[in-house]
Each structure stands twice: as C-alpha cells, then as structure tokens.
Amino acid sequence: MSHRSPSERRVLGPRRASRVSIQGSSASKETLDSAESSGRPVDCLLCGQQLTSVSQVNFHMEHAHFQNDRDQKFEDIQEWMIKTVQNASKLQSRAVQKIISPIAKYTDEDIVDNFSLQRTKRTDQLVTREHWQPENSAVKCSYPGCSKTLNFLSGRIHCRKCGLVFCHEHTLYQAKLSPSAGYDSKHGIWCRVCYSCFIQRPGYDDTNGTTRSRFSTYSSLRKPIKEKQEINFLLLEKRVKKFENLKLQRNVSLVGNLLFNEERKLEQSIVPWKDDKGTHACPVCKNPFSLQRRRRHCRLCGEVVCRYCVFEISITTVIPSLLICKNCNHCYFEKLKFDMERAEAPPYLLHAQHLWTYREALLSRLHNYNAAVKRVTSFDTITAGDFNELKRKRNKFLQLSMRFHQTALKVQDSLFLSETIERVKNAIDQHAKYIFYECTTMLLPLPRRELVIGIHHRASSMSTMTSQASSSMKSDADEIQEKIMSEKIVFQEQLFLVQKMIEEAKQKRKFDELKTLIASLVPIKETIARLDEQLQLQES
Ligand SMILES: [Zn+2]
Ligand SMILES: [Zn+2]
Ligand SMILES: [Zn+2]
Ligand SMILES: [Zn+2]
Ligand SMILES: [Zn+2]
Known part of the structure; x- marks a missing residue:
C-alpha cells in the first residue's frame, strides 16, 4: 500500500468510506496499513476528524459512530431476556405444583407415595423440631431474593x-433426614426442606452417577455385520485378482482378438451373471427398470443393476476399465482407499509419536536425577564427583526437555488439514505444555556448592590446586551453559505465545493490539539470538 501516490489515495477514499460503514466497527485494513507506514494522521472516513494513531481510530469508531446504535440493541436484548426468564420461572413453579398436587390428594397412608408432601406431614414428626425458628419472629420468607410476606x-x-x-x-x-435433622439418605425419613437444604445434601452435585457399558451388546450386534463385510471384501479381492490374470493371459495368447461375446463369456467365468428376467428393480437405488433405466451387470458381483448405479473404474494398467456397481465400489475400493489413507500418518502424528517417546525419556531422566539428588543430599557433605554427576544428569534432562519443547512446536506448526485435526493438535499441545510445566516444577535444584567437599577443602592444598581449578572452571562453564539454555527455553515459550496472540488478533481484526504485540516480538527475538550467540561461545 505504501507505494501508492497521495493522489491515488484520494481517489480511493470514498470507496473505502463506504466499505467501512458496511463492514462495521473497525477501520479498513488498507487505511491503517498505509497510515502506519507513512506515519501521517488519518482522517475519520465518516466525520473527517483527524486521528493520530490506530488505537485512536478504533476508539473513535467505536464510540462516536457505532455506540448509540449498539446501546439501543443491547437494551432491547436485555429487556427481552428479563421477560423470558420471568415467564420461565413462573411456568416452572406452576409445573412443580401440578406434579405434586395430584399425589397430595390421597389421604390413605398405604396408597400415598413416599414423595408426597401429605405423607411427610405425618412422618416427619419423628425429626426433631428443637432448632426451628420461632414462628412469630419471621415476617418474610427466608429464601434470598423472595420478599413474600x-x-x-x-x-x-x-x-x-x-x-x-x-x-x-x-x-x-x-x-x-435422621431424627436429629441431619442428612441420612439410607435410613432417613422424607421431610420437607427448603431449596438450599435440598441442593446442599450430599450427592446432589454428583454428576458422574452410575455408568453402564453397552459395548458388549454393541459389539455382539456389530460383529456379524463386520465379519460379513470382511468376507465380502476378500471375495471381491479374489475376483479382481482373477480378472487381472485373465487379462494377462488373454494379452499373451490371443493378442486382443477376442470377440465381444467371448470376452463376456470370460467375464462370466469369474462370476456368474444374474438372470435379467428375474429382477424388476435395481437393488441399489430400488427404482424399477424401464426403457430409460436399463439393466447392466456388475462385473464383480454379477448383480443386475440400473445404468445409473454402475460406473467404469480403472484399477491397474492391466485392467483399464471395469464396470462395477456402487455396492462393490463401497465394499472394496472405498475400503482400500481408506486403509491406504490410514496407513500413511500425517506429519503431525509422527511428531506426536516422537513427543510420546520423549515424554517417557523425560520422566525417567527426571526421576533418575531427583532420586540421585535426594540420595546425595541425605549426607551432610557431598563429594565433588557426586556433584559433577548430578550436574551432568541435570544437563541431559534440560537438553531433552528442549527437544521435547521444539517437537511440541512442530506439531502446532504443521500444515492445516481440517478443523477436527486442528482440535486434536491443540489437545496434543495442551498435554505437551502440561508435561513440560510439570517436569519443570518437579525438577529439584542442585545442592548448594558450600556443601560440596573438595572444592573448598582441597583447594587449600597446593598440590591439587591446579587440577581442582581446571575442573571447577569446567563445572562453572557447565553451569552457565545450563542457565543460558533454560533461559532460552523460557523466551522461546514466550515467543510462541506472542505469535499465537498475534494470529488471534489478526483474525479478530484488533489492529491496535496487533501493533503492540508485533513490537513486543522484537526484544524477545533479540534476546533469543543473544542467548544463541552466548551458547555458541560457551561451546567453542
Ligand atoms: Zn468520525
Ligand atoms: Zn419464598
Ligand atoms: Zn433449609
Ligand atoms: Zn439403480
Ligand atoms: Zn457389484
């Protein structure tokens, strides 16, 4: 957009104005882009007021031009909502009374159901009434929000x-309730209670309830169908092979000089054709045969099908075309295609499998390291050898966690296939993040250096000083490297989050947010680059 001359911009002005007023509350993207790149103030396309920044444009649009309209609509909706809720609650209480009143009419104790209020009147005498509020003290209903006298x-x-x-x-x-007015779902007596006591009883919020598996019934019903399909598939597979052999033989022996009738005979030798006369309707679409809906024979099952339910398919170079019905296509070729598609996993699944392997390794390394730390710190002092071993283990774990993190990013970045797969990817990402955070929180810190004997004690003796110095220098380098690495992981995580937020902002057309987000990317990227440099320096 920035290459346009000012005159061109003016020409485009009115058209943009109409577009903004149609599209809604945010200014058109082109205008903002050009404004951003040139750094000049923008005029409001509706009232001409001069605005200096993108956020000002959005604010102005929202409040000066679209606010009133929306407020009115919002009030309308609110009014409607309140009315609907009131009507619904009236209906509900009427319905409850309707359910209860026919039962409550009965007075004979033997007929009366446990759930009638009439019965509770007599039985709940057994429950204590000592805690009852004195009747005269209450003027209004105690239910919150109910002001009935x-x-x-x-x-x-x-x-x-x-x-x-x-x-x-x-x-x-x-x-x-029990006689002491406590909840007792087993041996208690049915009593009349208020709404809050009703919903507070144990088990009221228990959403799991009892479950029962219908899988055995389902599988017993499904199994015969599945088996039939399998058998049918094998049968058709055999026939296709036979066709192949036949065509090969024919090509060798007769060099394609067969007459039409002879070819038909050959085809019928593989599967006998059904008699034309016996069938009156197409078994696939159930339409009766007529002059227009003529009979054809499927070469794979021999069934008589109408001409709309057959089509030619090319299978291999040997069988360039074969007339098959829709049923056979579904049973054989569709299944073949499905199996093939399923066999080759998309890249995101491969990454997910790698993630799974990494996860196992991560957890085992973490436990290994944590156990070692616990064992070593159970003594008062730690030898330098133990300390270095711990450090080595910790580094290994950190390296692996970095690879884990990168693989998780790969899953998220892989090609968009469909909404469903996108959801699967998000779930994988969530899980990976969860594991990542869990590992980070579970990782025990290295023991304090003061506890390590050898570094301080042996350093005092002159004979071992040089060797000790070099080894401690080396471990210092390790420590720095490890620190840089964990820092880098944090920043990479941040970068990823910000990039995601940018995507979201783009989709929702929040251009003012977008600007600040993009600006915040720069320091993160710079920091990562700096850390990378430091890492390379450390390694060399
Ligand atoms: Zn305006
Ligand atoms: Zn009330
Ligand atoms: Zn109560
Ligand atoms: Zn048909
Ligand atoms: Zn068929």
Whole structure:
C-alpha cells in the first residue's frame, strides 16, 4: 500500500468510506496499513476528524459512530431476556405444583407415595423440631431474593433441616433426614426442606452417577455385520485378482482378438451373471427398470443393476476399465482407499509419536536425577564427583526437555488439514505444555556448592590446586551453559505465545493490539539470538 501516490489515495477514499460503514466497527485494513507506514494522521472516513494513531481510530469508531446504535440493541436484548426468564420461572413453579398436587390428594397412608408432601406431614414428626425458628419472629420468607410476606395465602412452612421459615413455593423439596435433622439418605425419613437444604445434601452435585457399558451388546450386534463385510471384501479381492490374470493371459495368447461375446463369456467365468428376467428393480437405488433405466451387470458381483448405479473404474494398467456397481465400489475400493489413507500418518502424528517417546525419556531422566539428588543430599557433605554427576544428569534432562519443547512446536506448526485435526493438535499441545510445566516444577535444584567437599577443602592444598581449578572452571562453564539454555527455553515459550496472540488478533481484526504485540516480538527475538550467540561461545 505504501507505494501508492497521495493522489491515488484520494481517489480511493470514498470507496473505502463506504466499505467501512458496511463492514462495521473497525477501520479498513488498507487505511491503517498505509497510515502506519507513512506515519501521517488519518482522517475519520465518516466525520473527517483527524486521528493520530490506530488505537485512536478504533476508539473513535467505536464510540462516536457505532455506540448509540449498539446501546439501543443491547437494551432491547436485555429487556427481552428479563421477560423470558420471568415467564420461565413462573411456568416452572406452576409445573412443580401440578406434579405434586395430584399425589397430595390421597389421604390413605398405604396408597400415598413416599414423595408426597401429605405423607411427610405425618412422618416427619419423628425429626426433631428443637432448632426451628420461632414462628412469630419471621415476617418474610427466608429464601434470598423472595420478599413474600408470610401469611395464610403464601404459606408459612419450616424447613425441617435448617429450621428457618419459608413460603410455600420455596419449600417444595424433600430430603431424607435422621431424627436429629441431619442428612441420612439410607435410613432417613422424607421431610420437607427448603431449596438450599435440598441442593446442599450430599450427592446432589454428583454428576458422574452410575455408568453402564453397552459395548458388549454393541459389539455382539456389530460383529456379524463386520465379519460379513470382511468376507465380502476378500471375495471381491479374489475376483479382481482373477480378472487381472485373465487379462494377462488373454494379452499373451490371443493378442486382443477376442470377440465381444467371448470376452463376456470370460467375464462370466469369474462370476456368474444374474438372470435379467428375474429382477424388476435395481437393488441399489430400488427404482424399477424401464426403457430409460436399463439393466447392466456388475462385473464383480454379477448383480443386475440400473445404468445409473454402475460406473467404469480403472484399477491397474492391466485392467483399464471395469464396470462395477456402487455396492462393490463401497465394499472394496472405498475400503482400500481408506486403509491406504490410514496407513500413511500425517506429519503431525509422527511428531506426536516422537513427543510420546520423549515424554517417557523425560520422566525417567527426571526421576533418575531427583532420586540421585535426594540420595546425595541425605549426607551432610557431598563429594565433588557426586556433584559433577548430578550436574551432568541435570544437563541431559534440560537438553531433552528442549527437544521435547521444539517437537511440541512442530506439531502446532504443521500444515492445516481440517478443523477436527486442528482440535486434536491443540489437545496434543495442551498435554505437551502440561508435561513440560510439570517436569519443570518437579525438577529439584542442585545442592548448594558450600556443601560440596573438595572444592573448598582441597583447594587449600597446593598440590591439587591446579587440577581442582581446571575442573571447577569446567563445572562453572557447565553451569552457565545450563542457565543460558533454560533461559532460552523460557523466551522461546514466550515467543510462541506472542505469535499465537498475534494470529488471534489478526483474525479478530484488533489492529491496535496487533501493533503492540508485533513490537513486543522484537526484544524477545533479540534476546533469543543473544542467548544463541552466548551458547555458541560457551561451546567453542
Ligand atoms: Zn468520525
Ligand atoms: Zn433449609
Ligand atoms: Zn419464598
Ligand atoms: Zn439403480
Ligand atoms: Zn457389484
């Protein structure tokens, strides 16, 4: 966009203006890009006000031109929502009363179901009433948000569990209580309780419930069908092979001089054709045969099919064309194609498999290292050899975790195939991140250097000083390298997150955010490059 001359921009002006007003609240991308690159202020395309930055443009658009309209709509929606909710709650309480009232009519104790309020009236005498709120002290229903004054009409009922007084509507629930008014789902007595006591009873939020597996039924039903398909597939495979052999033989012996009838005879020797006369409708599409819907024979199953349900397929160079029906295509060629597609895994799956292998190695190395640290630190002092061994193990773990992280990035970066696979990839990414964080938090720190004997003690004696100095220098270098590496991992993670946020911002057309995000990429990239340099220096 930046190569356009100012005059061209002016020419394009009105067209853009119309586009913005159609598209909605954010300014068109071209305008912003050109404004960004040239650094000049932008004029609002609707009212001409001068604006200096992208964020100002968006803010102005949102508040000056689209706010009122949206506010009105929002209020309308809110009003509608409140009305709907009120109506629904009215309906609900009416429905509950409808369910309860026919049961409550019965008075004979033998007929009355456990769930009737009538019955609870008599049985819950056994439950203690000592904790009940004095009836005179309550003027209004204790249910939060219910302002009904308690009287003869609205009802005045004690919750048997908490003892507070409620209106009729808010005590339409039952729970099994023990004589001391505690929850007892096994031997308790059905009692009338308030809504909050009803939902607080143990097991109310238990969403798992009982499960039962229908798989055995399913597999017993599915197995015969599957077996039939398998047999059919093998049969068709055999016939295709026979066709191949036949054509090969024919090419060698008769050099294609067969007459039409003889070829047909050969084809029929592989699978006998069904009689034309016996069939009146196509077995695939179920339409009756007619002059237009003529009969054809499938060369693989010998079935009589209408001409709309057969097509020619080229299988190999030996069999350039073969007339087959849709059924045979589905049973044989589609399955063949499906198996082939399944055999070659897409790259993201390969990476995921690598991730899995890395994960096993990571965890085993982590446990190995942690166990070693625990063993070594259980003594008061640590030998230099042990310390170096620990450091080596830790470095190995860090290197592997880096590779793990890079593989996880590869999974995410692989080619877009479909929405579903994208979701699978996200799940893999989440899992990888989880493992990564878990490993990082589980990794024990190296023991403090003061505990290590040898470095301080032996350093004092002149004879071993030189060798010790070189070894401690080496371990220092190791430590620095390790530090740089873990730092690099952190920054790479950050880079990845920011890149993801940029993608999201682009999709949602949040151009003001985009600018700051892109700006924040630069220091991260610089830091990673610097760390890389340091690493190379360390290695050389
Ligand atoms: Zn404006
Ligand atoms: Zn209660
Ligand atoms: Zn109430
Ligand atoms: Zn048909
Ligand atoms: Zn067929």
